[in-house]
Amino acid sequence: MKRQLIKHVLQRDDIGSTVEVAGWIRTRRDSKGGFSFLEMNDGSSFDGLQVIADGSLPNYQSEIQQLHIGAAASVVGELVESPGAGQRIELRATEIVVHGWADPESYPLQKKRISFERLRELAHLRPRTNTFGAVARIRNALAASTHRFFQDRDFLYLHTPIITGSDAEGAGDMFRVTTFDPASPPRTEDHQVDYSQDFFGRPTFLTVSGQLEAETYASALSNVYTFGPTFRSENSNTRRHLAEFWMIEPEMAFADNHDNADLAEEYLRYLFRGLLDDHSRDLDFFNQWVDEGLIDRLTSVADREFERITYGEAIDVLQKAETQFDFPVQWGSDLQSEHERYLTEAAFGRPVIVTDYPFDIKAFYMRRNDDHTTVAALDVLVPGVGEIIGGSQREERLEVLADSLERKGLDAADYWWYADLRRFGSVPHAGFGLGFERLVQFSTGMQNIRDVIAFPRTPHNAEF
RNA sequence: UCCGGGGUAGCUCAAUUGGCAGAGCACCGGACUGUUAAUCCGUAGGUUGUGGGUUCGAGUCCCACCCCCGGAGCCA
Numbered sequence: 218m219k220r221q222l223i224k225h226v227l228q229r230d231d232i233g234s235t236v237e238v239a240g241w242i243r244t245r246r247d248s249k250g251g252f253s254f255l256e257m258n259d260g261s262s263f264d265g266l267q268v269i270a271d272g273s274l275p276n277y278q279s280e281i282q283q284l285h286i287g288a289a290a291s292v293v294g295e296l297v298e299s300p301g302a303g304q305r306i307e308l309r310a311t312e313i314v315v316h317g318w319a320d321p322e323s324y325p326l327q328k329k330r331i332s333f334e335r336l337r338e339l340a341h342l343r344p345r346t347n348t349f350g351a352v353a354r355i356r357n358a359l360a361a362s363t364h365r366f367f368q369d370r371d372f373l374y375l376h377t378p379i380i381t382g383s384d385a386e387g388a389g390d391m392f393r394v395t396t397f398d399p400a401s402p403p404r405t406e407d408h409q410v411d412y413s414q415d416f417f418g419r420p421t422f423l424t425v426s427g428q429l430e431a432e433t434y435a436s437a438l439s440n441v442y443t444f445g446p447t448f449r450s451e452n453s454n455t456r457r458h459l460a461e462f463w464m465i466e467p468e469m470a471f472a473d474n475h476d477n478a479d480l481a482e483e484y485l486r487y488l489f490r491g492l493l494d495d496h497s498r499d500l501d502f503f504n505q506w507v508d509e510g511l512i513d514r515l516t517s518v519a520d521r522e523f524e525r526i527t528y529g530e531a532i533d534v535l536q537k538a539e540t541q542f543d544f545p546v547q548w549g550s551d552l553q554s555e556h557e558r559y560l561t562e563a564a565f566g567r568p569v570i571v572t573d574y575p576f577d578i579k580a581f582y583m584r585r586n587d588d589h590t591t592v593a594a595l596d597v598l599v600p601g602v603g604e605i606i607g608g609s610q611r612e613e614r615l616e617v618l619a620d621s622l623e624r625k626g627l628d629a630a631d632y633w634w635y636a637d638l639r640r641f642g643s644v645p646h647a648g649f650g651l652g653f654e655r656l657v658q659f660s661t662g663m664q665n666i667r668d669v670i671a672f673p674r675t676p677h678n679a680e681f
Numbered sequence: 682u683c684c685g686g687g688g689u690a691g692c693u694c695a696a697u698u699g700g701c702a703g704a705g706c707a708c709c710g711g712a713c714u715g716u717u718a719a720u721c722c723g724u725a726g727g728u729u730g731u732g733g734g735u736u737c738g739a740g741u742c743c744c745a746c747c748c749c750c751g752g753a754g755c756c757a
Contacts, residue, residue, distance in 0.1 A: 249714045256717075267717080285708090303717050327692060327707050328718065334749065335692070347718095389756065426757095451755055452682055464757065543753090554753075607757065652757030665750090677748075 218293060224262035227306070232296055238266055238308065239291035239316075241345055244328055245284050253281060255310075257292065260350050263498045267299065267307040268292050280315050286328055287319030287345070333668050340672050340681045348507070351499040352669055355492065356657050362491045363444060363465055366484055372440040372467060377427030379446065382419055383631065389449040391422035392460075423448035426650060427466050429582075429635055432611060435468040435646050436638050442467040444653075452676050456665040457603065459654060461674035468648035474584070474593040474610040477647040478570050481597050481606050482523045484651075485568070489519040492660055508662025514600065515660065517567060524565040527573040528591065531556075534564055551578045552596075554603060561598040568599045581625040582635075583609040584645075585617050595649060602659045608649020615639035 218237045226236055240259030247253045251272035258265035270281045284290065294310040301307075325339050326346065336343040343349040364374065380394050396416040397403070403411040412420045427443040434441045447464040467484075469476060492500060493515055504511045526534070535546040535556050540563065544553040552560075552571070561569045573586060574594040583592035597606035612618045618639055622629045629636065657669035667673035672681045 244718080246716045248716060249712095250716095252715080254716050269715085299715090301715055301717070321708055322691080325691075329692075329706055330718075331692065337749090447757080449756075453755060454682085454750095455753080455755095456751075458756070462757070604757065650757060655757060 220291065222261040223257065223259045223264075223266045226266055226296070226308070227262060227264060229296060229306070232298055232306070234296050235293065235311075236296055236308065237291060237293045238268075240265070240289070242284050242286055242288045242290060242319075244286055245282075247282070253277075253284075255281075255284065255290075255292075255313075257290070258345075258350070260344070260353075263347065263351055263354075263502055264304075267301075267304050268294065268313075269297075269307055269309045270313060271310070274310065274313060276313065276315075281313055283318075284315065285319060285321040285324070287321075287324040287326060287342075288315060289317040289319075290315045333665060337667055337673070344671070347502060348663075349668070351502050352657065352661055352663060353671070354499055355496060355661050356669065358492060358496050359488055359653070359656060359660060360444070362488050363484075366487050367440075367442045367467065370440070372442045373434070373438050375427075375431060375434050375441040375443050377424070377430040377443050377445065379424055380417075380421050381424045382417065382421050383429070389425050390451050391425055392448050392450045394421040394423060425449055426464070428468065428648065428650065431466055431468040431648065432635070432638060432646065435470045435648070436642065436644065439470045440467070454676060456667075457655065457658075459666055459670065459673055459675060462666075462670070463653035465651045465653055466648060468646060470644050470646045472610075472647045473645055474572060474595055474647055477608055477610060477649060478525060478572065478595055481570065481595070481608065481649055481651075482568075485523075485597070485605075485656075486519050488656070489515045489660070493519060503661045503663075511662040518599070521567055523568040523570050523597070525570045525572065526560075528552075528571055528575065528594075529573065531560060531569075531571050535559065538564070549575050549577065557596075557598045557603050558600075561603075562600045566600070568597060571596045571598065576621075576624075579609070581621045581627055582611050582618070583621075584612045584647075585621070593647075597649075599659050601662075602655050605655045605659060606649050606651045608647070610645065610647040613639060613643045613645050615643070 220237045220239050223238055223240060226238055238257060238259065240257040243256040243258050243265055245253055245255055253270045255268040255270055256265045257268055270277065274281060291314050292308060292310045293312040294308040296306055297309050299305060299307040326342055331346070336346065336349070344353055367374070397410070403414040405411045425447060427445060431441055431443050443466045445463065446461055448461050450460060467480060469480065500512055500515070529548065531552065532546060532548050535542070538559060540559055542555055544555065546556060560571070561567070572593070572595050573591045576585065576590055576592050579592050579594050583594050585592055593610035595608045596604050599605050612621060615636060618636060619629055622632060654666045654669050657663070658666055661669065663669050667675060
């Protein structure tokens with residue numbers, strides 16, 4: 218007999234059929250009537266299947282009554298209507314095979330609520346909990362929807378390199394990649410580390426962004442997107458930062474920053490509509506136990522247009538605000554977290570796309586506006602999470618790019634191939650980067666980013 | 682990295698001006714004729730994050746370090 222996933226069994230109505238399921242025991246409740254209830258979950262859905270284990274089963278006393286949370290078992294049984302409240306159907310077992318025991322004395326997961334902090338120390342077991350099972354399914358759904366969204370619009374999925382030779386991508390501190398023995402690397406005559414003898418014959422690092430590479434393929438295949446891991450070695454200790462995270466970076470040729478904003482908004486609203494339509498059971502759980510306003514917020518984001526303002530307009534709004542900010546609001550300085558939060562939570566109560574930031578506070582590759590002081594940048598701010606997308610139209614004019622590199626203190630020689638895109642068949646193009654974990658945070662209401670990725674990498678944390 | 686809070690039983694937390702380290706849950710044993718995150722009774726459970734120091738006596742006070750959480754910065 219072929220084992221069925223519980224998500225499918227729960228939808229069946231062919232009462233009397235024989236089915237086989239397998240999974241992990243969540244709880245056993247013994248009835249006074251000489252039989253037991255087993256709640257079994259295989260991760261295929263939020264809800265588990267209730268199994269009725271009658272006292273007449275041959276291994277009832279020897280095994281079934283020893284089952285506890287965490288044990289793995291498979292069950293063959295008859296699908297019956299459940300006389301109890303709380304479930305439509307249940308499985309009356311004819312055979313129960315225990316595959317793996319879980320000693321209740323030492324098994325760390327309990328039937329009661331366990332703090333997320335504690336579960337981070339149990340990252341190998343936490344997917345067996347309600348919350349982390351639901352996070353994993355939502356994360357998967359968002360990944361699948363992402364590919365569907367871009368594939369349906371003829372974006373080409375591009376794999377950009379994880380290891381990069383560029384130490385000047387300008388998006389943050391980088392992890393070095395080397396095969397050298399750290400205790401005794403080869404040295405040059407003047408005692409510098411001799412990277413010409415390293416694996417790649419030059420210093421290499423883990424990527425902080427696939428954008429520059431993505432631009433090269435957009436400059437040939439029109440619309441592309443990346444979806445891969447990204448690494449930042451900043452000593453960030455917040456609930457919004459990881460050292461290793463996943464980023465989605467679409468890049469469009471023959472597109473300006475308005476097209477960019479349109480794409481960002483359409484993409485996000487598509488994702489949330491999909492979750493609301495197809496993953497309501499998991500969302501209901503988060504709405505009840507994690508974040509009461511979650512479903513209302515996702516619905517409103519999916520249904521309403523985003524607010525779009527320029528940086529200059531944002532400064533005006535903030536300067537007229539009643540709120541007392543810790544940091545002063547003035548044109549030319551970057552928006553602080555408290556400012557972003559005010560805009561998206563208090564002022565507008567929905568996602569806000571802020572565009573056209575001052576040149577001086579943004580990256581070299583962003584396209585200079587005609588006012589010569591701002592660039593065609595774009596940040597998408599969402600309530601609770603803050604910046605979820607950052608992007609821009611790219612500078613496609615060679616002379617302006619060269620000027621920007623110089624003004625940012627960067628060496629144009631390091632960007633020779635990037636500049637070549639502007640020498641040969643240059644086109645207006647634009648794109649953005651979306652932090653996938655921040656998207657999962659927003660979609661689940663989970664407060665800490667370490668709880669929306671399977672094995673979080675943060676300073677002092679790489680146990681698993 | 683900076684600021685603030687914290688680390689006590691397997692888990693979540695108490696412990697008064699420094700004075701015999703407790704409770705709930707989980708587990709185990711028993712009770713209860715279908716239960717559904719905490720039904721009742723009972724047993725057991727500890728080098729109070731680590732290392733020093735003050736004191737007759739330290740979970741509590743002092744010093745150093747480690748780790749966790751929240752906020753800030755960096756950003757996605």
